[in-house]
Amino acid sequence: MVKVETKMLILSRILFYGGVFLIIIGAVIMYNPHVFSWFGKLPGDIRIENPKLSFYMPITSMLILSVAFSLGTYLLARIFGR
Numbered sequence: 001m002v003k004v005e006t007k008m009l010i011l012s013r014i015l016f017y018g019g020v021f022l023i024i025i026g027a028v029i030m031y032n033p034h035v036f037s038w039f040g041k042l043p044g045d046i047r048i049e050n051p052k053l054s055f056y057m058p059i060t061s062m063l064i065l066s067v068a069f070s071l072g073t074y075l076l077a078r079i080f081g082r
Contacts (some may be wrong), residue, residue, distance in 0.1 A: 010080050 028035055044060030 014076065014080070 040058050040061050042057075042058075042060040042064075044061060044063075046055070046057040048055040
């Protein structure tokens with residue numbers, strides 16, 4: 001059985017590196033907004049605009065995010081030996 005201290009150490013590392021990653025992504029978006037300008041304008045993203053209605057459903061963009069997050073959690077599980 002794994003000690004509680006070891007689990008807390010692993011959790012603290014995940015939270016720390018996740019925060020660093022979010023800060024880096026935020027800085028990239030803040031100083032270079034054109035880097036992610038393609039996101040939300042992919043083929044498969046549904047956009048309907050009328051004078052009375054505006055509807056947007058980013059299906060393809062959300063699929064890409066889902067795959068990226070799934071791959072990230074898989075890699076974290078492999079790295080931390082779970």
